[in-house]
Amino acid sequence: MKAKDFNQFINEYVELLQISDAHDASQRWRELNKVFAFSPDKTVSQLLKSIDKIKPAADGSGVALGKMKPQVAQLKSFLKKPAKAAYVNDLTALEKTLTKFEQVSFEQFIDAALTALENEEHEKLKKQAEKEEKLRKQQELVAEYTEKLTNALRDEQRFPEIVQEIKKLKVADIKLIATKFSGHPASKLKNKSIAIEAINDRHEALVLGRRKSEATGDNIAA
Numbered sequence: 290m291k292a293k294d295f296n297q298f299i300n301e302y303v304e305l306l307q308i309s310d311a312h313d314a315s316q317r318w319r320e321l322n323k324v325f326a327f328s329p330d331k332t333v334s335q336l337l338k339s340i341d342k343i344k345p346a347a348d349g350s351g352v353a354l355g356k357m358k359p360q361v362a363q364l365k366s367f368l369k370k371p372a373k374a375a376y377v378n379d380l381t382a383l384e385k386t387l388t389k390f391e392q393v394s395f396e397q398f399i400d401a402a403l404t405a406l407e408n409e410e411h412e413k414l415k416k417q418a419e420k421e422e423k424l425r426k427q428q429e430l431v432a433e434y435t436e437k438l439t440n441a442l443r444d445e446q447r448f449p450e451i452v453q454e455i456k457k458l459k460v461a462d463i464k465l466i467a468t469k470f471s472g473h474p475a476s477k478l479k480n481k482s483i484a485i486e487a488i489n490d491r492h493e494a495l496v497l498g499r500r501k502s503e504a505t506g507d508n509i510a511a
Contacts, residue, residue, distance in 0.1 A: 290332060290333050290375040290376070290378075290379050291329065291330065291331070291332060291333075292325045292326075292327075292328055292329050292330070292331050292332065292333055292336050293325075293326075293329035293330070295325050295333045295376075295379055296322055296325040296326050296329065298376060299318055299321070299322040299325065300322065302318060302364065303315045303318045303319050303322065306318065314360060317356075317357060317395060318357075318360075320395070320399050321357070321395075321399065323399065323403065324336070324340065324399065324402045324403065324406070327403060327406045327407075327410075328406055328410070333379040333382060333383070334379070334382055336406070337382050337383065337385075337386045339405055339406060339409050340386060340402045340405060340406070341386060341389060342405060343401040343402060343404075343405045344401075345390065345393045345397045345398060345400075345401035353391060353392060353393065353394060353395070354387055354390050354391055354392075354393050354394065354395050354398045355387065355388075355391030355392065356395075357387055357395070358384060358387050358388065358391060361380055361383055361384045361387060362384060364380060365377055365380040365381065365384065368380070427461075427462060427465065430458070430462055430466075431462065431465045431466050431469055432469075434451070434454075434455055434458075434466045434470075435466060435469045435470050437451050438451055438452075438466075438470050438488065438492075439470070441492075442491070442492055442495055443492070443495050443496055443499060445496060448492050452485065452488060452489065455485070455488065456481075456485060460480070460481045460484075463481055463484045463485065464478045464481075464484045466484075466488070467484035467485070467487045467488050468484075470487075470488055470491065471487040471488060471490065471491050473487045
């Protein structure tokens with residue numbers, strides 16, 4: 290189940306607790322629900338796996354997290370027959386997490402869990418930014434060499450020099466350059482040699498065409 294769906298379910302349970310004047314319990318569930326609101330698109334299982342990695346120290350202050358276990362067990366028991374299995378499964382997973390940290394205070398757990406999720410999100414965004422930057426540089430490289438090759442077409446000295454530069458690049462970059470320059474689909478350029486050949490073919494075809502044209506012109510002139 291998605292964390293956002295589980296979050297909505299807990300919100301409704303909190304409202305029920307408030308109506309029942311169970312203010313302390315409703316407040317704890319509301320605080321705990323911040324964890325599920327933090328990463329709404331993750332599944333509950335994924336989110337709890339991230340939280341299981343935290344190591345908050347039990348300092349004996351506040352209400353121990355273990356106090357919530359009976360409430361989770363009771364809610365799970367109540368839901369077993371009428372509810373979807375997904376709710377019961379996710380409550381079971383939550384129960385296991387609470388068991389792992391039952392000596393830790395409620396406040397410590399919430400702080401540590403949210404910090405862990407924030408760090409994970411930060412790392413995810415960092416990797417995404419690095420990936421986008423890598424893609425941007427690759428696109429610039431492909432555009433640069435495609436332009437160089439295009440400008441050097443029919444130049445029998447400069448074109449081979451550029452090809453030699455390209456051969457020193459990463460295979461993935463060479464394939465992209467070859468695809469853009471030659472027009473061949475990427476699926477056809479299975480390795481570096483084929484990609485380089487595709488680049489040379491366009492140039493050689495134009496050079497050969499020019500030589501034939503020149504030869505025809507010479508014959509006519511003769």
